[in-house]
Amino acid sequence: MPERKRTKSYKNPEFLNSPDARVIRLLSEYLEPQQRLRKERIQDTIVFFGSARILSHEDALRKKQEVLLALSRTGDKAPPKLLLDDLQTAEIMVKTSRYYEDAVELAHLLSTWSMGLPKRRFVICSGGGPGIMEAANRGAHLAGATSIGLNISLPFEQDANPYIPPALNMEFHYFFMRKFWFIYPAKALVVFPGGFGTMDELMEVLTLVQTQKLRKEVFIVLYGSEFWKKILNFEALVDMRVINKSDLDLFHFSDLPKEAFSYLKKKLTDKYLQT
Helix, strand or coil, X not given: CCCCCCCCHHHCHHHHCCHHHHHHHHHHHXXXXXXXXXXXXXXXXXXXXXXXXXXXXXXXXXXXXXXXXXXXXXXXXXXXXXXXXXXXHHHHHHHHHHHHHHHHHHHHHHHHHHHCCCCECCEEEECCCCCHHHHHHHHHHHXXXXXXXXXXXXXXXXXXXXXXXXXXXXXXXXXXXXXXXXXXXXXXXXXXXXXXXXXXXXXXXXXXXXXXXXXXXXXXXXXXXXXXXXXXXXHHHHHCCCCCHHHHHHCEEECCHHHHHHHHHHHHHHHHHCC
16 A cells, blocks of 8 residues: 655644644744845834824825715704714824824935945834834835835734835734844834834833843934823833933934934934944
8 A cells, every 4th residue: 555645744734833833933933034134135224113093194184074074964963973073083183194294204214314325224114004104114115215014913904004015024923023023123213103002112122222131222212292291201200210310311202204314313323334
């Protein structure tokens, strides 16, 4: 009786997707991105964090017009509370859309500058999804530069934005491996307004810098001082003696793309481009 051909373990989908092969999947999410970055000769990155929910100004205005049109159709009747809530949300989205536009401009400025440097330096990197992530990749794309998208598989699908080149459009299962690739090549971070995910990323990086777990200097910009000072009371943390006064020097507030660009350009040049 002829012997049946056996399947090699590394070609066995049932095994590779089992709990026993988790370590292999983890290593894959370490080694495959490393290979991609090496092939593209990317030496270091500037990471943009921020909300996936912030819209471009054009999209925010369109959403508001849709709500206003729906309200106009109610005539003399009292508008439903749901529509009034939608209008409030739409007005907030129009206001916060400036962060999307600022992220596009800042990524464009940084990409244009970096393309004039020797080697492939300071490539824009985002979480690969919509909102501020899309704005960062879009700004790099408009400058004619490459950029990176580190997406994550979620129960509610987060599709990759259309501005990431295929070679650098990556998908992760494990949050901590995605975070590793955010931080490992990063020389600077720009953190725009965002929710739980953005807060998580910001605090993890601040903790790594504060505890000197990073063997390099990473320059952190908190973009949108009105938002950040309202959401996080850093001074109160100092007053309560849970952080040191000097910890406030770990980040820099910016409110204008050109100011953030000038700050990062000087810091990155002084630290990483002086030979």
